[in-house]
Amino acid sequence: MAARFSVRSAALHLVLIVLGIVWIYPFVWMIFSSLKTNTEFIVSGFKLLPEHAQWDNYARAWKTGNFSAYFSNSVIITCTTVAIVVIMCALTGYALGRVKFPGYKLFVLAITATMFIPKGYTIIPIYQIIKHLGLLNTMAGIIVAESSGAHVLFILLYMTYFQNLPKELEEASEMDGCGFLRTFFRIMLPLAKPIIATTAIMQFIWTWNSFFVPLIFSLNKPELRTLAVGMYAFVGEHTVDWSGMAAGASIAVVPVVLVFIVFQRFFIEGISGSVKG
């Protein structure tokens, strides 16, 4: 019995490893291509290794390709959006989880009902609002648009977590003379670290990868491009610099993949939360 299992699982491992290599091969190809010369890029077929590693491709993408600016835009937009969304959702989730205020049910119903409305289809009015706020062609405009949406999953994650904390915690804190606000910041919020991590990582990955919103909001202002948008522009402008393109793609993709690998536990938990509730 045991032997049969081990043969079967060895066969399974073999299949999965081969499939896994094919699966991530596009990324492997991207990274190796970023170290080739442009001639090698065309003629080398599926030979992976370059003759000499061309680190110069990265320097070219970083300086001439403007990736230094794109990178810093991506970092600023992503980090600010993460901070805004995490704080906003923690506050909302706490109120919903701990206080049954009048209108509580209506609020939860309203945000869950709009869950299935995809962002792309309300972008036109959002664009007009940002314009009326005078934030068009500014970094703040992109950040506000990125932070918009109802964040249903995040709010519910916080809500369930805060709901399940014992009531005595709050009461003990109140006996010590802490008000609602202090209780939240000193006692409750620090306890919610796992949820903070989950929501921050998920929002980080989403915002970093976001393309539609920064594309629209940087149409008239190329200086505001993020990596995702800058890469697209780079391909349009430097049509024959393939290895520079691969270097730029690596600059954009490697950080987010690393963030995922390091913090994947939190990310997977958040994703699982969306089916399990």
Next chain:
Amino acid sequence: MTTPTRAPAEPSARLKRETVRYMWAYLFILPQLVFFIVFTIYPIIMSYVYSFFEWSGFGPLSDFVRFDNFVRLVKDDKFWNAFGNSLVFMAVKIVILMPTTLLMALVLNHAFFKGKVFYRTVFFLPVVATTSIVGIIMKFIFGNDQALVNEVLKALGLISDPIPWLGQSGTAMGVLIVVGSWKFFGMMMVYWLAGLQSLPGDVYEAAKVDGAGYWQTLRSVTLPLLVPVGSVILLLTVVNSMNVFDLVKTLTDGGPFFATETVDLYIYNYAFSTSGFPQIGYASAAGIVFGLTIFVITLLLGWLGRRTGNSRQSRTAKQAMGGM
């Protein structure tokens, strides 16, 4: 002072405490509420309003045209082409992904199987990679005569002449679907894994006691119990499949000859295209027609999911829906 016996003696103090707490709660939800009203509710309403106007996005909304935008839309073959493309993309992707991702989750979830986290990471990687950049990379992998896929297929002896994958309509749609499925595979796999882990253990004990083998248990216990979770996953996949913009824009840009133009790209081209005058009203009308179609589809799926689950499972499904 413990919870149940708290302060019946001083109702006014308790009332005051409740009032203060309500005030704080309202203050806490205020930022989200403002964002929600301004960036979710208002845009939904306004996209309906815009759809009744001929408007370029500049100046006042003055040119009320009643249902003209909708009439024009319904008569536009290009819209129906995009509509069809979106639905084909969605349907084929779902048909490919539902069984394969479930299979992968079952393999990884098997008690005797080691290395679950490793494989999960590998197969999840495309999900976290920037979609627009994946589109560009894939364009180079499929795009020209010397591209990787053609070289590999030639080396394997499967083809003798390179195939212009992105240059002909059928294969371009095929590549789009394959890449889109590859990109979302890991997400659905994790959904299924979460579903599998939430199944009640006692049922399996009972099946074991009854002497049921792995396949029998799978067929008559696991799969039926997974139906409600499955319908939630289906719903999430439908919603995800509507947002192909990032991939389509960077991989094919709708080409060749609109063969891969999806509704979100169609809307973008009318609302934000740098060439020509933006037609906000018309684009909004397109968004509404497609959005309503999807809404009907999700309602149908939700109804189907509720019908198929028994009482206990449908509770799980409801929780899951609420938890999205």
